[in-house]
Amino acid sequence: MQGARRTAFFLEDDGGFDRDTPRSYLRFFAQLAAVSPAMANDALVHFGLEGCAHTLVAKLSAEERALLGFARMSLFEPEVCFCERPLLDLGAEARALVLAWIAERSEAGTLFVTVGQPLREALLMPGRAFWEEEGRLFAAEVDDGTSGEGAGAAGEPGTASAPGAGAPTDGPEGADVFDEVRVCKIAAKAGEATLLLDPREIDFIESANRVNYASVRGELYPTALTMDELEATLERFGFFRCHRSYIVNVQKVSRVERYTRNTFNLVLSDAPHTSLPLSKGRADQMRERFNWR
Amino acid sequence: MKATLRKIGALLVKDAVDMVKNPTMIVCIVMPVGMAVFYRFFMGEMGLGGPLRQSVMTDVQPQLASMIEYIVLSLSLCMAIGMGGATSLIYGLAEEKEKHTLRTLMLANVTAEQIVLARGLVALGLTVAVEVLCFVMSGASWSLFGWYILLGAVGTVSVILLSLVVGLASRDQMTAGLYSVPVLLLVLAPVFGGFSPDIRAVVRFAPTGGVDELLRLVIANDLTLAAAWVPLVVTAAWIVVAAVAFKLLYRRLLRDN
Numbered sequence: 001m002q003g004a005r006r007t008a009f010f011l012e013d014d015g016g017f018d019r020d021t022p023r024s025y026l027r028f029f030a031q032l033a034a035v036s037p038a039m040a041n042d043a044l045v046h047f048g049l050e051g052c053a054h055t056l057v058a059k060l061s062a063e064e065r066a067l068l069g070f071a072r073m074s075l076f077e078p079e080v081c082f083c084e085r086p087l088l089d090l091g092a093e094a095r096a097l098v099l100a101w102i103a104e105r106s107e108a109g110t111l112f113v114t115v116g117q118p119l120r121e122a123l124l125m126p127g128r129a130f131w132e133e134e135g136r137l138f139a140a141e142v143d144d145g146t147s148g149e150g151a152g153a154a155g156e157p158g159t160a161s162a163p164g165a166g167a168p169t170d171g172p173e174g175a176d177v178f179d180e181v182r183v184c185k186i187a188a189k190a191g192e193a194t195l196l197l198d199p200r201e202i203d204f205i206e207s208a209n210r211v212n213y214a215s216v217r218g219e220l221y222p223t224a225l226t227m228d229e230l231e232a233t234l235e236r237f238g239f240f241r242c243h244r245s246y247i248v249n250v251q252k253v254s255r256v257e258r259y260t261r262n263t264f265n266l267v268l269s270d271a272p273h274t275s276l277p278l279s280k281g282r283a284d285q286m287r288e289r290f291n292w293r
Numbered sequence: 294m295k296a297t298l299r300k301i302g303a304l305l306v307k308d309a310v311d312m313v314k315n316p317t318m319i320v321c322i323v324m325p326v327g328m329a330v331f332y333r334f335f336m337g338e339m340g341l342g343g344p345l346r347q348s349v350m351t352d353v354q355p356q357l358a359s360m361i362e363y364i365v366l367s368l369s370l371c372m373a374i375g376m377g378g379a380t381s382l383i384y385g386l387a388e389e390k391e392k393h394t395l396r397t398l399m400l401a402n403v404t405a406e407q408i409v410l411a412r413g414l415v416a417l418g419l420t421v422a423v424e425v426l427c428f429v430m431s432g433a434s435w436s437l438f439g440w441y442i443l444l445g446a447v448g449t450v451s452v453i454l455l456s457l458v459v460g461l462a463s464r465d466q467m468t469a470g471l472y473s474v475p476v477l478l479l480v481l482a483p484v485f486g487g488f489s490p491d492i493r494a495v496v497r498f499a500p501t502g503g504v505d506e507l508l509r510l511v512i513a514n515d516l517t518l519a520a521a522w523v524p525l526v527v528t529a530a531w532i533v534v535a536a537v538a539f540k541l542l543y544r545r546l547l548r549d550n
Binding site for chain 1: 300394396397
């Protein structure tokens with residue numbers, strides 16, 4: 001069909017043929033894609049599946065199955081690629097492999113359409129991100145690499161900024177009151193209770209659907225503070241605004257990954273090895289601020 | 294055209310290899326063959342199996358010998374078609390739907406026609422292979438081999454078309470278990486024809502009723518055009534009905550995946 005584009009799909013509940021092995025599975029799809037079996041082997045190696053090449057698909061872990069799905073898609077050299085929750089089952093290493101492949105294909109001209117949650121995963125994908133609320137799509141904030149400016153910009157959370165709802169109890173002006181105990185806690189909601197979070201416990205702050213959340217040990221707690229207030233409060237505790245929608249505790253960052261000229265991720269040392277987006281402009285700021293070379 | 298043939302070839306190999314690895318399919322092969330062996334020796338134990346062995350043929354009336362030959366071959370033929378053409382296909386497709394592998398194939402530029410053609414051909418191949426094994430195990434005269442395989446292959450066509458529809462209509466293997474029962478009963482119906490002439494008058498119109506009747510005529514050496522036209526029409530009618538049902542439904546059922 002003239003004008004038809006090569007497409008590939010990655011869906012969350014793709015099972016694979018249980019009685020196949022990754023090797024036979026990829027060889028079968030290589031045949032469908034009219035590429036040589038050698039390419040199937042290359043895909044196997046590229047996605048780190050050579051260790052389980054002869055294991056039945058039914059016995060693969062969720063992560064290995066997901067990687068197998070990406071290896072399958074890579075055989076078709078797609079022009080358009082649809083991915084449903086592409087990073088859902090992936091650990092840090094596998095996520096790096098997949099993000100590198102997506103970045104590489106994206107630079108080669110492949111159009112990626114991805115859906116999923118949380119927003120930070122969407123922001124790791126190339127192009128623009130949108131979030132859905134009550135059937136309507138809203139563009140996620142475009143990060144131009146400048147921090148903090150433009151209060152009230154589209155999507156800037158700032159909800160429920162009620163007085164006393166967790167505003168910082170300490171400020172720079174308090175520096176001349178030497179005998180005052182300096183306390184900084186971030187108030188967040190957990191059901192009916194209000195938690196007072198120690199900044200050192202917080203892995204990152206995420207802004208999604210007009211609500212700001214503090215992530216502590218894999219749990220997200222909503223806070224009434226705006227992103228600008230949180231940034232101003234947490235800056236001196238080693239936090240950095242790596243994206244309009246994210247403030248990261250730099251102490252928790254274990255790795256900065258770069259996939260293309262303009263694609264950076266921060267990988268945290270928390271349990272799920274969360275990846276956060278880092279725009280190019282902010283990457284330069286971060287490097288300067290923390291004196292990284 | 295080249296791409297189509299390449300894809301069908303890949304699907305044929307995949308489906309055939311998968312069938313060999315699938316324990317359910319092993320049962321589909323073992324059951325009819327086992328039944329053929331069982332009936333052969335079960336009748337022998339009762340003193341009726343002797344005619345199947347050349348050494349004692351002279352002691353039994355030829356009509357009785359051909360009757361026993363017909364019972365064993367009819368049962369194994371219906372079982373082979375039921376298990377190889379119906380059950381293997383229905384369960385196989387239902388498993389693919391349950392695990393979304395049909396969707397994966399269709400999203401990898403494989404058409405619905407290519408998928409069902411490959412599936413149908415593999416089921417036909419499996420059925421013929423099971424029929425060959427059944428025939429060998431039945432100990433019947435080799436002069437019947439050609440007819441047996443030919444009638445088996447023709448009788449499988451309508452069952453495969455019906456089973457493709459039923460398999461695609463099954464959401465998962467659980468529903469396949471439910472939906473396959475009426476198909477299997479229809480296919481095995483001619484076996485019950487021996488119980489009474491009334492039952493026989495009904496089951497001769499089942500999907501395998503035509504080929505079963507033709508097999509009986511061949512074994513009894515009574516195959517004439519006058520005797521064969523009704524079973525031929527019944528067989529052809531089932532193929533047409535199944536083909537129309539398949540044509541009308543398969544695309545919609547595959548889309549629902």
